[in-house]
Amino acid sequence: MSRATDMVPALRSLVGAEHVLTDPEQLVPYGHDESDLGDFPPQVVVRVGSASEVSAILRLCGDQGVPVTPSAARSGKSGGSLPVHGGLSLSVERLNRILAIRKEDLTGTVQAGVITGDYMKAVEAQGLFYPPDPASLAFCTLGGNVAENAGGPRALKYGVTREYILGLEVVLPTGEILRTGKRTIKGVAGYDITALIVGSEGMLGVVTEITTKLLPLPREVQTGLCLFKDSGAASRAVSAVLAAGVLPRALEFIDDVAIAASAAAKAPFQFPPSCGAAVLVEVDGNVPEACSREIERVGEICQREGAIDVLLAQSESQRRDIWETRRRVSINLKALHPLKISEDIAVPRSRIPDMVAEIRAIGGKLGLQVSCYGHAGDGNLHANVLYDRPEERPRVDEAVGDMLRAAIGMGGTITGEHGVGLAKKEFLELEQGPDLIALQRRLKALFDPKGILNPGKMFPGP
Amino acid sequence: MSRATDMVPALRSLVGAEHVLTDPEQLVPYGHDESDLGDFPPQVVVRVGSASEVSAILRLCGDQGVPVTPSAARSGKSGGSLPVHGGLSLSVERLNRILAIRKEDLTGTVQAGVITGDYMKAVEAQGLFYPPDPASLAFCTLGGNVAENAGGPRALKYGVTREYILGLEVVLPTGEILRTGKRTIKGVAGYDITALIVGSEGMLGVVTEITTKLLPLPREVQTGLCLFKDSGAASRAVSAVLAAGVLPRALEFIDDVAIAASAAAKAPFQFPPSCGAAVLVEVDGNVPEACSREIERVGEICQREGAIDVLLAQSESQRRDIWETRRRVSINLKALHPLKISEDIAVPRSRIPDMVAEIRAIGGKLGLQVSCYGHAGDGNLHANVLYDRPEERPRVDEAVGDMLRAAIGMGGTITGEHGVGLAKKEFLELEQGPDLIALQRRLKALFDPKGILNPGKMFPGP
Numbered sequence: 001m002s003r004a005t006d007m008v009p010a011l012r013s014l015v016g017a018e019h020v021l022t023d024p025e026q027l028v029p030y031g032h033d034e035s036d037l038g039d040f041p042p043q044v045v046v047r048v049g050s051a052s053e054v055s056a057i058l059r060l061c062g063d064q065g066v067p068v069t070p071s072a073a074r075s076g077k078s079g080g081s082l083p084v085h086g087g088l089s090l091s092v093e094r095l096n097r098i099l100a101i102r103k104e105d106l107t108g109t110v111q112a113g114v115i116t117g118d119y120m121k122a123v124e125a126q127g128l129f130y131p132p133d134p135a136s137l138a139f140c141t142l143g144g145n146v147a148e149n150a151g152g153p154r155a156l157k158y159g160v161t162r163e164y165i166l167g168l169e170v171v172l173p174t175g176e177i178l179r180t181g182k183r184t185i186k187g188v189a190g191y192d193i194t195a196l197i198v199g200s201e202g203m204l205g206v207v208t209e210i211t212t213k214l215l216p217l218p219r220e221v222q223t224g225l226c227l228f229k230d231s232g233a234a235s236r237a238v239s240a241v242l243a244a245g246v247l248p249r250a251l252e253f254i255d256d257v258a259i260a261a262s263a264a265a266k267a268p269f270q271f272p273p274s275c276g277a278a279v280l281v282e283v284d285g286n287v288p289e290a291c292s293r294e295i296e297r298v299g300e301i302c303q304r305e306g307a308i309d310v311l312l313a314q315s316e317s318q319r320r321d322i323w324e325t326r327r328r329v330s331i332n333l334k335a336l337h338p339l340k341i342s343e344d345i346a347v348p349r350s351r352i353p354d355m356v357a358e359i360r361a362i363g364g365k366l367g368l369q370v371s372c373y374g375h376a377g378d379g380n381l382h383a384n385v386l387y388d389r390p391e392e393r394p395r396v397d398e399a400v401g402d403m404l405r406a407a408i409g410m411g412g413t414i415t416g417e418h419g420v421g422l423a424k425k426e427f428l429e430l431e432q433g434p435d436l437i438a439l440q441r442r443l444k445a446l447f448d449p450k451g452i453l454n455p456g457k458m459f460p461g462p
Numbered sequence: 463m464s465r466a467t468d469m470v471p472a473l474r475s476l477v478g479a480e481h482v483l484t485d486p487e488q489l490v491p492y493g494h495d496e497s498d499l500g501d502f503p504p505q506v507v508v509r510v511g512s513a514s515e516v517s518a519i520l521r522l523c524g525d526q527g528v529p530v531t532p533s534a535a536r537s538g539k540s541g542g543s544l545p546v547h548g549g550l551s552l553s554v555e556r557l558n559r560i561l562a563i564r565k566e567d568l569t570g571t572v573q574a575g576v577i578t579g580d581y582m583k584a585v586e587a588q589g590l591f592y593p594p595d596p597a598s599l600a601f602c603t604l605g606g607n608v609a610e611n612a613g614g615p616r617a618l619k620y621g622v623t624r625e626y627i628l629g630l631e632v633v634l635p636t637g638e639i640l641r642t643g644k645r646t647i648k649g650v651a652g653y654d655i656t657a658l659i660v661g662s663e664g665m666l667g668v669v670t671e672i673t674t675k676l677l678p679l680p681r682e683v684q685t686g687l688c689l690f691k692d693s694g695a696a697s698r699a700v701s702a703v704l705a706a707g708v709l710p711r712a713l714e715f716i717d718d719v720a721i722a723a724s725a726a727a728k729a730p731f732q733f734p735p736s737c738g739a740a741v742l743v744e745v746d747g748n749v750p751e752a753c754s755r756e757i758e759r760v761g762e763i764c765q766r767e768g769a770i771d772v773l774l775a776q777s778e779s780q781r782r783d784i785w786e787t788r789r790r791v792s793i794n795l796k797a798l799h800p801l802k803i804s805e806d807i808a809v810p811r812s813r814i815p816d817m818v819a820e821i822r823a824i825g826g827k828l829g830l831q832v833s834c835y836g837h838a839g840d841g842n843l844h845a846n847v848l849y850d851r852p853e854e855r856p857r858v859d860e861a862v863g864d865m866l867r868a869a870i871g872m873g874g875t876i877t878g879e880h881g882v883g884l885a886k887k888e889f890l891e892l893e894q895g896p897d898l899i900a901l902q903r904r905l906k907a908l909f910d911p912k913g914i915l916n917p918g919k920m921f922p923g924p
Binding site (some may be wrong): 159163178199346375411415418421437 | 674
């Protein structure tokens with residue numbers, strides 16, 4: 001019996017027996033996420049129904065010294081929801097109600113477990129727009145997006161999750177339920193606790209309710225695909241587009257390996273055989289002619305940089321196929337090799353071609369197949385190291401270390417949007433140095449004096 | 463002799479005698495800002511030349527228990543730079559170098575004392591764009607903008623200062639010099655200390671260097687002015703424009719009193735006599751026809767809401783005159799009454815007409831002339847209470863209190879962009895409640911255990 005299982009009767013009376021899971025089979029999924037970092041099942045899962053339940057559970061766990069790891073869809077890429085120290089998995093999946101969409105105010109309020117894609121559809125039905133679009137939008141939650149400060153292709157024009165979060169209901173590890181931020185578009189009263197909670201990877205508090213900014217839905221969207229012979233030309237084209245003063249809403253890079261994986265996995269859009277790299281571009285606005293002119297300009301720049309073809313999506317279904325193919329690259333790479341580690345570096349935009357070349361060189365040197373794709377317009381590249389057998393892992397880790405060090409060497413960061421979590425905690429000091437980490441540890445201790453909330457994440461050490 | 467003046471020899475040897483001011487006449491300007499809250503001259507002014515000087519001064523003041531208030535252009539509206547507890551005014555005005563503009567990366571780095579308008583001009587010369595445009599841009603500094611998370615008209619489309627700050631060099635009150643954030647567009651490594659420092663009103667650290675995001679400069683800007691008979695119609699038009707799914711880059715409201723003040727002060731643009739309120743609209747983009755179509759749409763909506771005329775700026779000089787007139791409203795109001803208190807509430811967008819009506823009603827009830835203008839598209843209204851003699855101040859304070867309570871009652875905030883500072887510290891609890899303030903006080907103590915940095919601000923009490 002662990003301290004966590006001792007708490008089961010109390011938890012059952014708090015949230016109802018049906019929302020406390022203890023059967024080992026039920027616990028397994030809560031020990032796994034999309035990071036492929038391993039399996040860390042909790043002792044108990046509690047599916048909470050309200051902020052006051054979260055508060056009571058956190059107080060109880062504080063008293064008993066039981067670790068609590070918040071979870072939702074478990075779609076994270078850095079291990080943020082893995083209960084690495086055991087204890088409780090505190091799932092917000094039942095907090096799945098859209099509470100308000102205020103068309104006249106251009107704001108909305110949701111519970112933390114609402115699926116991002118569901119919220120997008122709901123606001124679009126009212127002519128509104130919630131831009132942040134992580135590739136997992138069909139299953140990830142807004143609570144998870146807030147915890148990780150999720151990005152996505154449209155961040156190029158519209159920014160990341162942070163830019164849309166006006167206010168939160170958050171339960172501190174000590175049990176206080178706070179309402180932070182505002183329901184207005186602007187507001188600067190007090191320190192920006194909301195901004196500090198966004199991206200804090202479920203370590204400073206459990207978010208239960210989220211108020212977001214919304215935009216008017218752009219009336220026109222146009223999507224194109226520029227095909228290149230190789231990655232060098234395609235990555236230089238990304239830099240050239242940005243240097244020309246064009247800022248599409250998305251500018252995504254897809255390399256030869258990702259294209260081969262899409263073919264192997266029979267993705268809905270099939271690239272022509274001559275194509276060794278591609279740049280996906282999307283523009284939006286309210287005036288169709290202006291969008292056409294913008295996307296044509298991108299096409300011209302790409303052709304100057306050696307594009308072998310520029311395709312414009314001719315229908316909504318073709319557009320969907322292209323995006324579906326892009327969004328599934330991460331999963332489809334497993335059609336080439338069953339195992340992979342997905343990195344998430346970002347570099348200054350001018351260094352995109354250098355970084356793409358460097359990633360390929362590191363793979364070549366270590367004899368590993370690598371694939372590099374993602375939000376190149378932001379300088380944010382998902383570098384994947386593919387492998388077949390767990391025994392290859394030390395070499396994979398060497399490649400990952402080399403890539404992260406190369407990104408830092410170019411003035412970049414170890415994580416553009418996936419977070420540090422478990423995946424990169426040993427690399428944080430390389431990027432930030434000891435003083436900044438010491439300050440962050442003091443902040444963590446201020447919010448969570450007993451160290452019960454999501455322990456073992458972000459900072460070097462156990 | 464105070465402890466601050468005892469430190470003068472040490473300060474002189476640290477920064478050079480010419481940068482330590484002690485002559486009472488030289489001290490006066492550092493005791494005053496644009497808040498009209500009174501005069502609080504420091505005992506000593508130190509004009510620092512580097513982060514390491516800031517660090518040494520903060521350590522010295524920590525040892526001696528001497529208060530330090532950071533300052534720059536002293537253009538703040540909430541008293542953030544006023545040394546209310548005396549001691550040192552630590553001025554970053556000499557840190558006025560633009561260190562880099564990286565066109566290919568769409569980023570730039572400046573010292574904290576660079577004038578915002580100078581930075582804008584420098585990046586525009588390279589075809590780039592720094593959107594945040596506080597009305598004081600001709601003299602305010604980027605360091606001050608970061609401290610207060612400054613807004614401005616373009617925040618409607620482009621967001622406030624926070625959205626453009628990628629990384630900071632900041633000196634903690636305990637003397638550590640930290641580099642926070644990133645130089646890439648995206649990056650989520652660690653807690654977002656940068657976002658916490660932005661808007662912390664010079665209470666958590668002294669910012670010395672700032673890396674900002676930049677955008678490509680829009681190739682086309684069009685400006686119009688919709689004239690109305692009265693404030694009611696104009697404020698309803700603002701809501702109607704937004705409800706129609708149009709998001710111009712600026713949508714500013716100007717009431718009858720502000721128009722009268724512009725006439726009295728002979729502002730460069732003169733409103734026709736029939737005009738009792740106006741809505742200034744500006745759109746931008748890369749395709750002139752698309753901009754024309756957007757601004758025409760705004761004009762049509764305004765006419766449906768009762769506009770008596772819609773003017774389009776016909777030249778760059780007319781555009782400049784209109785904006786100059788708008789930017790000087792705050793100053794020109796003194797042409798009507800020598801004294802004023804400028805409030806800065808924000809409400810949900812749908813409540814703009816209600817709030818405009820409420821502000822006028824409060825003025826009427828208390829027999830005070832009020833003027834209401836500003837970034838109505840964001841729900842952010844500058845409500846000014848005008849008066850002639852200091853003896854009227856209690857009635858003015860009553861009006862201010864009524865306005866702040868009305869804003870909170872509508873789901874709004876006591877400050878959309880000016881900050882809490884000295885001006886609104888007794889109202890923060892009305893908006894945020896005791897628990898959130900207690901957390902912020904703990905944060906302040908973590909950053910500044912000796913309480914030396916900008917004491918007497920933001921929180922209720924002395």
